Amino acid sequence: MGSDQLAQPVTILKGVGAALAEKLAKLHISTVEDLLFHLPLRYQDRTRITPMGAIRRGDEVVVVGQVALADVTKGRRRALIVRLGDGTGSITLRFFHFNMTQKNQFRKGALVRCYGEARPGASGLELYHPEYSLVSQDQTVSVDDHLTPIYPLTEGLTQNRLRQLIQLALAELQKTEVVDWLPKSLFPNLPSLKESLQLLHEPPPDAPIDELTRYKHPSQHRLIMEELIAQQLSLLKLRQQHKHHQAPVFKATGQLGQQMLARLPFPLTGAQSRVIGEITQDIQQPSPMLRLVQGDVGAGKTLVAAIAALQAIEAGYQVAVMAPTEILAEQHYSNFRQWFTPLGLDVAWMAGKLKGKARQAQLERIAAGAPMVVGTHALFQESVEFNKLGLIIVDEQHRFGVHQRLSLREKGQQGDLYPHQLIMTATPIPRTLAMSAYADLDTSVIDELPPGRTPIETVALPDSRRDEIVERIATACYQGKQAYWVCTLIEDSEALQCQAAETTFEDLSVRLKGLNIGLIHGRMKAQEKAEIMARFKANELQLLVATTVIEVGVDVPNATLMVIENPERLGLSQLHQLRGRVGRGDQQSYCVLLYHSPLSRNGKARVAVMRDTQDGFQIAEKDLELRGPGEVLGTRQTGLAQMKIADLVRDQYLLDEVNIAANQLLRHYPHHLPPLVDRWLGSADQYAQV
Template sequence: MASPGSDVLVDAATAAKAPAPPPAKSVPQRAMEKLGLVRDIDLALHLPLRYEDETKLTPIAEARPGDTVQVEGVVREAKVELRPRRQFIVHLAESLEPGGNAAPGRRRAELVLRFVNFYPSHQKTLAAGARVRVRGELRGGFFGPEMVHPTFKAVDAATPLAAALTPVYPTSAQLPQAYLRKAVASGLVRAPLDELLPARVLPPGLPSLREALGFLHHPPPSASLAALEDHSHPAWQRLKFEELLAQQIAQLQAQRERRKLRAPALHASVGGLHERLLAVLPFQLTRAQRRVAEEIAADLGREQPMHRLLQGDVGSGKTVVAALAAAVAIEAGWQCALMAPTEILAEQHFRKLVQWLDPLLAERGQGIAWLTGSRKGKERRQMVERVASGEAALVVGTHAVIQDDVRFAKLGLAIVDEQHRFGVAQRLELRRKLAGAEGDDGRPGSLEPHLLMMSATPIPRTLAMTYFADLDVSTLDELPPGRSPVVTKVFADNRREDVIARIRDEVEEHARQVYWVCPLVEESENLDLQNATETHQHLSAALPGRMVGLIHGRMPSAEKAAVMSLFSSGDMAVLVATTVIEVGVDVPNASLMVIEHAERFGLSQLHQLRGRVGRGAVASVCVLLYTGPLSQTGKARLKAMVETTDGFEIARRDLEIRGPGEFMGSRQSGDALLRFADLAEDAPLLQRARAAAPELLDRHPAAARAHVTRWLGGKMEYLKA
């Protein structure tokens, strides 16, 4: 029997043997982790945003208003003043000689340091009699020259000046520059920066990686600030090339790994489902549609998984190409899944596919399943059962298609529309979910499905060579006949009533339909935006006797569907909407698109919205209403919309404005995949990296792997998305 208190002794003994908990991390350590500064190499690659020149002193008497200078002096007086507001005022007298005495005949110069936000440490360092070095922008003040919130530090007469330009790093409020500078300097010393690349793959005339990083963290005073800021310096070129090379190697690795996988070979037969679908379509395919359909059919007939991006401008007819690909897979005895990012877009696909394919599938004893987040209970269970049994040869829906309870009998082809609009995590989950279809031998995981991704945002060539380097790309570069060009006009918000008068004319005189797009559903304290509900009320009052509808993302799905049905049928004259109608909605009678607060939308989104009109033979107009003043980015977007309707040119300009991370949706991962290289500026480096990647991977595989790990670390997964 245990004696009283024995379990207390046991607990104490156990506790004594247990390892001590890890020490709590300091606030700066946690802040560094948030910035991704975990490894020494992460610190070494954390480059300055800009530099401050602390290598020279400017006499106070010679400094001019508007100059950013570093001066040194002795605090003559320091006091807290309460009017007109509480602030700390310091009078700094120039110390002209080590003793602080002015040379004969030379007046001691002074300036005022003004701090509106200050702490006891300010008052301690800047006490009367202290010798300090101060850096900031000189202004003309009421009491003479002054600096507001300059940087400062205590010095003595023997304190040397900095030998290199002082780096200013990207940071956060919890991470002081001084702490970060020390951490980066330590990381730079410890980081393994040995040369991994053979000299022959490097562009000529570039420094070693260690030399490049040393220079960029601590450039000498003679360094060209212009070359550092525009990233044209050879040290920057070395980093850009290394980063692009790592990205190209990773993509090439992914492509080669995929080639080792097996997929079902899917063939269309003479007189089969594919040919019968072509026969019942109510229109002729364009040359581009026929070419792309043949490229996809050739991929489906191979035993390696197709990994193809189908890109085409708004209205180029991607859905019919997807239907033809689905027909090949179904005819070969496999299932097809089509996934879209929104219910409205998924439903648009569903309606077209039902119209074209459902009668043909019914003859085979098969059908089409519809899976979205709003479909629940018994209806959903029945759909899931049809998918699992194989009765549903085609499954259309949102991300609900890849939820855990959905099991495919025999998935041979997956089609993902507007892939970039899914978050990176969702895209990776989709890839994992689709992996491992059941093969002919009955073993799960022995075959991969073919994958077709579709995008109405054309991919600029440089982007295709980087983020999509492991994809085959098909392009629909031709619009179906009968489409009318859309004229784009830009008006300030004070022309709103003129626009409403134009709407009245379109609706009453020409029996046309109109979209009015608003960016928000309800008022926000932060954004001064007219909300959709108010606009709906205003337009309803301005158009008596005409049906004005309202649709937004928070409405129940059944209600959305009812509104869209009224608009599609022509019963509703005007549809006030948020961007839920951005893609997929097809109403040929709609001839006018009004986009309110157009400056708040991205260029790609504006182009997609404009694509909702001009879908028939009717002359169509897109009106962009903006509220000034416009930012430079806002001006660039609206200018591009007026100047071109070419989706590829829009995409090129969008890439210039936003950069690749936001263009692709990779910001959702928390990381931009290219930190240093600029796809618009660095095409020659990209070409060289693209050529060097296969050689490095084939002849120096260990160096190639180490190079990718150094540069991409945990981001390699994102390249697969």
């Protein structure tokens, strides 16, 4: 079978029909080679039998012993208890799901081989629901001849079935070579790709399981490097292509910006001035700016974007500002109107809810050249025609995905010229992730908060003190303050979150009579959400019960108290975003983390971080450590979340080496890039469509 055969669809393998192929497709497996690159998450050692007397708590073991007794207990939960002994000691098997046929198999004296994890139980060490088989007296007890891989699965697919398929793929690999797109000169001391794949799917019994568990085995190292390089290349390629494009050069006097700043009640911070300088330098170049501006909650990113926008407008170009939600887009619309209308500049608006004549009127304003256009992703609907788009400002870009940002760029293309792009985020991104997730962008950081912002005091309390908190909210609201009550749930289900928010809203409405309480959740129409938010902003509502939909950008300076239920269920960066909705004015603000006891060790660590620091970058680093990159970036759209073997936190020490290797490949082996990127990112590579 030639290596081109590895590119054949999985359906050429024995026993793989359309239904199984569909399940495999959910794991991004469509070819024989994809099976080989579906790598184990971890391993179990079933290559040796452990004497029962030597088992320690937490060990995953194969044991063989004779049945001493088998009994059904009727305690709190009905269970089948089987006691096994092997002369060195004994162990108990415990089954909660069983039938009587199963019970009758365990006759006294029968020989049983099982595999499971030893946990402390009522009768000493126990194996809960172990895998087991009965061994006849004349049979030799078999053990596996290699470590057992545990793979990522999808519904309807078992470990055993997937292992069988990977065995078939490995059999094909024996007959052929898999194309290695990394030149040997890059990593002369690492095993070949073929050796690495074989070893990782079938580690021999003497393979160092400790090294494999810590992902420090040379074969893992080889594949981790390749995956990180593919990831990096996809972004560097995007950056390279982007830099080859032409962009308008904005020669502006800065007069409009000066006029706007003169009207503000406060000066810019040093960090804002520095970042404006970096942007100004970019937009005076003939290649398109691609700059990410990171700034903690309330650092004044929008003001920096406004000054950039005025330079584009002064040079005769249009600017588009895109935000991920209508609430946030409306807030930008209101800010830009407040700043730009006194300068005689028209600000147009585009969102999904605009219909009929109102929509038509805005489309005409945009086509006629309204200097500033604010909206949601509705900005890249086909009917929206820009007149002369020179700068795109995207807020919270990781909510959109790279391809959406690119499609807006295509809309702004005029002849050979592409618009400049400025991306803003209030989610501080640790250096590790910025290097990898945003390698196609230059980065600026606004690391200074405007003067006059009082730090938010954060306290963590168990939900047994809920009544106390309700009273405290009542007192604050009767004194003219405003508060948020945020509901979260462990299930990632919008329906259940909305239900929790509705129940809390009803409960608080009964207990806090005399207060005007609003409710916002993800299932409400955008119009309804906007109306409630506007009422809260105007202080017609004193308390807002919400799901996490309020996390980004909403600005109500009079809101000084926030309660977050079940904070242990959110990421730190998300908690930090939520907390940043209070403390927007000069009054002391408070955030109460209302957790459910008992907290896990990880939960305690996270709550402690929130209590101890307000530095978004520190929080993001800690979040990355505790939860991993896919979660920190908030979505799966980065192409990073679903890595096959690499892990940006664990493997960050390799990133400098990866950078060097990726640049060498770009320079000397450009024809290797498409197949290498395709092997690891496949359809996740939005960048290929650039």
